Ligand code: ADP
């Protein structure tokens with residue numbers, strides 16, 4: 001429980017996401033790159049202010065002086081010119097050419113990419129085939145050919161390098177733009193009568209800007225290297241002007257007699273390119289919008305588990321007498337920077353074979369995280385299971401090897417998600433996807449697996465099941481997609497089905513059909529069900545037992561009828577008061593005043609106390625235990641035992 005201490009160190013305002021600068025500075029390599037680039041660029045920029053010798057003044061009497069000689073810290077070259085001065089002025093030239101080439105390539109490449117993607121059709125074909133032609137040549141050869149035509153010189157070298165790099169920008173920007181032009185907000189802008197250039201500039205460009213910056217930052221190093229390459233071959237900077245490449249080229253002939261003449265500019269090129277590339281990579285990690293939203297924060301395949309979790313409780317029942325699923329003191333936290341969000345905070349419950357348990361609670365009360373924790377599906381980072389145990393048929397799932405969890409996932413324990421459109425692969429037919437789920441766990445040949453999939457589709461009452469096998473997810477209605485989700489969950493005859501708000505995205509009539517189907521199929525096969533919802537009506541239809549969650553804890557549990565007839569926790573009572581009842585228009589619907597507490601700063605005592613109409617002084621401190629009330633009922637309230645009369649005053 002070391003993570004708890006973290007939360008209580010300082011009172012810094014909770015920040016859910018660190019700033020871009022913070023994330024960059026946390027990347028040691030990128031910081032190193034930044035320091036390197038800034039240092040080199042600052043020295044180069046300050047060249048006119050530094051007390052440097054004239055970089056082009058020759059002094060043949062003092063030629064090839066070694067490093068640290070009098071008046072020449074880095075020695076002199078074959079014409080007696082001061083290497084330090086030439087190096088600093090030369091770095092300035094190399095940087096200027098590299099940056100200028102990058103800017104030119106960015107501007108032209110981005111424009112081509114934007115126009116090609118936005119206008120599409122023949123504009124796209126024409127522009128991109130032109131780009132393909134440029135890319136067909138090895139780019140250094142192409143740069144050489146361009147300089148050969150234009151003649152040697154720094155400006156021409158810059159033009160050549162910019163030209164050969166345009167395709168990289170054009171393709172990157174086109175790729176990013178293509179996915180944007182069909183977005184609704186672009187359609188809306190068109191319908192408003194915005195002109196095409198304005199849409200590109202106002203609606204699309206800001207969205208591809210991160211891609212442009214990322215491509216720039218990762219290409220700059222190459223551009224500097226390519227400039228140096230052309231100068232090295234004598235096609236860039238012309239004598240007596242120095243740039244890093246020409247200095248390297250000049251020193252090449254003296255590598256044996258005076259190695260410092262070539263190695264010093266070589267070293268600076270190396271540092272500069274390493275610096276820009278490390279910085280570029282770091283910037284990409286920070287700026288990529290997908291990384292920013294956390295989508296590419298590559299969660300591990302199984303939730304991380306702290307050492308304190310998963311210890312078998314003393315006297316744990318053996319597999320034969322254990323309930324199907326037993327959750328003991330489960331704690332799942334999200335650690336973000338210094339803040340610890342206690343999403344699930346000591347949840348315990350059992351599910352017997354064939355039993356249906358409903359979990360209800362306001363949004364954010366930890367229902368989904370509880371369910372995801374069971375199969376190690378909470379994303380890490382930032383999620384961690386820090387305490388408790390989960391036993392399925394007596395076997396601990398906490399800390400179980402991934403291969404074991406994968407055998408159980410979708411096989412013994414199946415999951416139905418809220419929105420099947422986001423969980424089905426848009427590029428595979430629904431038939432293929434269900435068949436895949438079948439074959440992952442059953443040793444069936446593809447024909448038999450397809451036959452079984454067809455049976456499943458018929459069983460979940462998808463109309464024209466045979467044709468539907470070959471449909472893509474977007475071709476199905478919401479209700480049909482959820483039926484596919486149920487078919488997939490049933491594919492391997494699971495012992496436990498976890499359904500996380502499976503009908504919230506559906507309209508009421510479809511919802512009723514889907515729920516009825518789920519209930520029938522589950523009973524038919526004797527599977528247990530954990531049904532997560534915020535709808536009390538649904539729980540009463542489907543479930544045997546109910547758990548009410550608030551701020552990551554179970555605040556009330558018991559058989560459905562008993563809890564409905566006589567809720568013991570004020571929160572349950574208030575939740576039930578929020579449900580409208582058909583034919584009782586005179587009943588007032590009371591929203592619960594206030595908001596649930598943030599789970600990173602839970603109040604001491606009962607988390608519901610600030611909103612509770614029955615609150616006492618004693619509610620606000622100490623641990624409020626889950627009070628066993630008999631008949632399988634429990635409530636986490638110090639007034640749970642009071643007679644109805646008193647507590648229903650509220
Ligand atoms: P619900 O009861 O509505 O299903 P959840 O279990 O999804 O609520 O969420 C419980 C808490 O955990 C919320 O405070 C939520 O902000 C937090 N949470 C859930 N998923 C993540 C995540 N991936 N990263 C950070 N916090 C999360």
Ligand code: MG
Pocket residue numbers: 364367368369500
């Ligand atoms: Mg949820």
